[in-house]
Amino acid sequence: MVPIAYYLVLAAVLFCIGIAAFLIKRNVITIFMSIELMLNAVNLTFVAFAHMWHQVSGQIFVFFVMVVAAAEAAVGLAIIIALFRVRQTLNVDQVDLLKN
Amino acid sequence: MNPQLLWLIPTLPFAGFLLNGTLGRKLPRALVATIALLFTLAPALIVAQLWIFMKSAGAPLALSVVSRPWIAVSGFSVNFAFTVDHLTLVMLGVITGVGFLIHIYSVGYMAHEEGYWRFFAYLNLFMFFMLVLVLASSFLLLFVGWEGVGLASYLLIGFYFTKDSAANAGKKAFIVNRIGDFGFLLAMFLMVAHYGTLDFNTIFASIAASPLSGGLFTAIALLLVLGAAGKSAQIPLYIWLPDAMEGPTPVSALIHAATMVTAGIYMIARCHVLFDHAPAALTVVACIGAATALFAATIGLVQHDIKRVLAYSTVSQLGYMFLACGVGDYSAGIFHLMTHAFFKGLLFLAAGSVIHALSGEQDMRNMGGLRKRIPITFWTMSAGVFAISGIFPFAGFYSKDEILYDTIASPNHLHILLWFIGLLTAGLTSFYMFRLWFKTFFGASRFDEPGPSHAPDLHAAHLAAVHASKTSTLVLEAEPEPSPSHAHAVHESSWIMTFPLIILAILSLIGGWVGIPEALGGHNEFDHFLAPVFNAGLDIAANPQHFFMERVDAIVSLLVALTGAFIAWYFYCYKPGTAAALAAKYRRLYSLLDHKYWVDEIYGRFIITPLLVVSRLLLNGLIDGGIIQGSASGLAASTRGGSWLVRRIQSGNIRSYAGWLAAGAAVVIAIVLFGHHGFPH
Numbered sequence: 001m002v003p004i005a006y007y008l009v010l011a012a013v014l015f016c017i018g019i020a021a022f023l024i025k026r027n028v029i030t031i032f033m034s035i036e037l038m039l040n041a042v043n044l045t046f047v048a049f050a051h052m053w054h055q056v057s058g059q060i061f062v063f064f065v066m067v068v069a070a071a072e073a074a075v076g077l078a079i080i081i082a083l084f085r086v087r088q089t090l091n092v093d094q095v096d097l098l099k100n
Numbered sequence: 101m102n103p104q105l106l107w108l109i110p111t112l113p114f115a116g117f118l119l120n121g122t123l124g125r126k127l128p129r130a131l132v133a134t135i136a137l138l139f140t141l142a143p144a145l146i147v148a149q150l151w152i153f154m155k156s157a158g159a160p161l162a163l164s165v166v167s168r169p170w171i172a173v174s175g176f177s178v179n180f181a182f183t184v185d186h187l188t189l190v191m192l193g194v195i196t197g198v199g200f201l202i203h204i205y206s207v208g209y210m211a212h213e214e215g216y217w218r219f220f221a222y223l224n225l226f227m228f229f230m231l232v233l234v235l236a237s238s239f240l241l242l243f244v245g246w247e248g249v250g251l252a253s254y255l256l257i258g259f260y261f262t263k264d265s266a267a268n269a270g271k272k273a274f275i276v277n278r279i280g281d282f283g284f285l286l287a288m289f290l291m292v293a294h295y296g297t298l299d300f301n302t303i304f305a306s307i308a309a310s311p312l313s314g315g316l317f318t319a320i321a322l323l324l325v326l327g328a329a330g331k332s333a334q335i336p337l338y339i340w341l342p343d344a345m346e347g348p349t350p351v352s353a354l355i356h357a358a359t360m361v362t363a364g365i366y367m368i369a370r371c372h373v374l375f376d377h378a379p380a381a382l383t384v385v386a387c388i389g390a391a392t393a394l395f396a397a398t399i400g401l402v403q404h405d406i407k408r409v410l411a412y413s414t415v416s417q418l419g420y421m422f423l424a425c426g427v428g429d430y431s432a433g434i435f436h437l438m439t440h441a442f443f444k445g446l447l448f449l450a451a452g453s454v455i456h457a458l459s460g461e462q463d464m465r466n467m468g469g470l471r472k473r474i475p476i477t478f479w480t481m482s483a484g485v486f487a488i489s490g491i492f493p494f495a496g497f498y499s500k501d502e503i504l505y506d507t508i509a510s511p512n513h514l515h516i517l518l519w520f521i522g523l524l525t526a527g528l529t530s531f532y533m534f535r536l537w538f539k540t541f542f543g544a545s546r547f548d549e550p551g552p553s554h555a556p557d558l559h560a561a562h563l564a565a566v567h568a569s570k571t572s573t574l575v576l577e578a579e580p581e582p583s584p585s586h587a588h589a590v591h592e593s594s595w596i597m598t599f600p601l602i603i604l605a606i607l608s609l610i611g612g613w614v615g616i617p618e619a620l621g622g623h624n625e626f627d628h629f630l631a632p633v634f635n636a637g638l639d640i641a642a643n644p645q646h647f648f649m650e651r652v653d654a655i656v657s658l659l660v661a662l663t664g665a666f667i668a669w670y671f672y673c674y675k676p677g678t679a680a681a682l683a684a685k686y687r688r689l690y691s692l693l694d695h696k697y698w699v700d701e702i703y704g705r706f707i708i709t710p711l712l713v714v715s716r717l718l719l720n721g722l723i724d725g726g727i728i729q730g731s732a733s734g735l736a737a738s739t740r741g742g743s744w745l746v747r748r749i750q751s752g753n754i755r756s757y758a759g760w761l762a763a764g765a766a767v768v769i770a771i772v773l774f775g776h777h778g779f780p781h
Contacts, residue, residue: 019758019762022755022758023755023758023759023762024755026755092754092755093753093755095754096752096753096754
């Protein structure tokens with residue numbers, strides 16, 4: 001049996017990669033992907049704890065997160081396409097009309 | 101007699117003020133005048149009825165009406181209350197009587213002026229406040245009237261407010277009076293602190309019961325004298341009155357000669373119980389009075405503006421009234437106040453009639469020979485001139501003589517000096533009044549009379565104004581060229597202006613007969629009338645042993661007056677060049693008098709300029725500009741700086757927001773993980 005700490009360390013590493021990508025990358029699609037990565041890191045901890053405590057609720061929560069992430073991806077990609085049509089760019093640094 | 105009628109005396113003029121003040125602009129002139137006259141006539145009739153009642157046998161010494169408490173705070177209350185005693189009655193008679201006559205005169209005098217309704221509204225407002233002043237039975241209500249007449253005076257001096265000099269004169273009167281009011285206020289504070297009330301009866305009863313004198317009484321009395329000196333134009337606060345002549349002439353007659361300026365004398369007479377307990381303050385009053393009388397009379401000797409001569413003469417006569425109060429004979433002061441109201445009101449109105457006849461000319465150097473041209477004005481003004489100069493048997497002779505006699509009859513050595521000053525002033529008064537008389541009515545006419553076909557065109561009027569401003573700066577008594585400013589032919593005023601003149605002339609002639617002393621064969625009814633107020637058991641004049649001395653004094657003062665008149669005749673009628681020659685010979689003395697002892701300049705240099713410097717540099721520059729403005733803009737600057745710092749967080753860069761978010765989450769996790777070590781749970 002793999003100890004819980006392994007799963008948690010893996011999840012933390014995935015989450016930190018997600019954050020780092022979110023902060024560093026400029027392409028809005030990459031940022032979107034890093035958000036998905038962070039969500040899945042959290043999902044991994046849910047599943048790990050559910051398995052450890054023999055509780056099903058953690059796994060149910062993961063399904064909810066997946067459903068919300070799918071919906072979010074649909075809306076997010078639609079926004080990205082709309083944004084690209086208007087601005088002809090995917091660089092977030094150039095999308096700062098709300099500033100000032 | 102229903103005492104509730106007392107309420108009507110001041111309220112009626114106030115109603116007139118409200119009517120004319122709100123609706124007057126739209127009403128025809130005749131209606132405005134009718135309203136103003138009716139609302140002044142009605143109080144005069146009530147006062148007449150009151151007079152008959154108070155003279156009747158078995159009448160009470162005083163009549164009072166009291167409202168519900170006006171101001172009531174813990175331990176201190178003032179009622180809105182009026183009291184009429186014999187002193188108030190004299191004042192009421194003068195104010196409503198002379199006031200009504202001057203209202204009639206104004207109807208004619210102001211007929212061609214702009215702002216007719218405004219003038220009568222202000223005049224009625226003045227009557228209201230003046231009546232409140234004399235009817236008040238507490239210091240606080242008296243102060244309301246006191247301030248109110250100051251306001252009315254300000255409004256009427258500045259009646260021609262488009263003229264710079266008139267607006268400035270109004271301001272000057274108001275500000276100088278404020279210095280006096282400051283003393284009045286302090287006196288009231290002292291009385292509240294020591295007696296807990298401002299009611300006349302209560303305060304005077306406790307002062308009369310006190311065996312002590314001086315000390316607190318002197319302090320209160322001196323502060324009141326400061327107030328009186330402001331209102332009654334005495335040294336050192338007299339400077340506003342000559343400038344107040346910028347107002348229309350009826351205003352000068354009513355407010356700045358007959359009534360308002362006598363408020364200070366009335367107040368001192370009203371507080372005679374207090375002053376009797378403060379001999380030092382009385383001495384100050386006497387000295388101020390004598391000094392002012394002489395000082396103003398000397399300035400009056402050389403003035404050319406007919407109204408200014410009368411203004412300085414008013415200051416001088418008010419000095420006489422102060423002197424009378426200062427030597428303790430208040431009834432003589434009030435007697436002179438009454439006769440002065442008659443003859444000075446008359447003189448101003450007659451001067452107004454002269455000015456009217458010459459279409460606005462006020463400089464006596466451009467008058468002369470008017471005796472035959474405006475005979476009614478001439479004869480009535482002669483009555484005024486004879487009365488003020490103290491010629492037997494006109495009113496001024498009796499009142500002035502009583503003051504002089506009371507001054508020398510009192511056993512104080514200082515009073516001999518004061519008597520001498522008073523006598524000298526009587527001579528000077530006679531001189532400058534007859535100078536005015538001769539220069540205005542006798543000799544050759546020095547004005548340029550246009551023919552009937554002369555059309556006044558704007559260009560000529562402008563030239564005339566320029567010319568007049570040049571000639572008025574001439575300082576020497578030399579005759580300037582006649583100025584061509586008389587657009588209309590010289591004409592006598594209409595009956596509506598001459599009628600009050602005639603009434604006042606009769607009063608100036610016989611008004612003094614109510615106060616003929618026993619020594620001269622009279623009964624001194626005026627003193628006896630006021631005896632209930634002033635407790636005239638102290639009256640020296642009633643002692644037959646002094647009759648000889650009083651007769652001598654009367655003859656001496658008459659001789660001095662005649663001498664003054666003779667010198668004036670010699671200078672201005674017999675040998676007209678004498679005065680100019682004298683002025684050229686004593687050039688420096690003449691210049692000193694002509695510039696009014698440079699008092700305005702001295703005040704300007706030593707009081708107003710330092711005040712302005714302190715205000716501008718310290719109060720405006722340091723306090724207002726530095727501290728108040730500085731703290732406000734400092735607060736603004738620190739807010740701006742703080743927001744500049746905070747604003748940098750909102751960069752618009754989405755990744756920096758995410759970074760802050762991550763950092764914040766990291767901090768929260770760190771606190772959750774390690775924080776409990778730091779807190780003693």
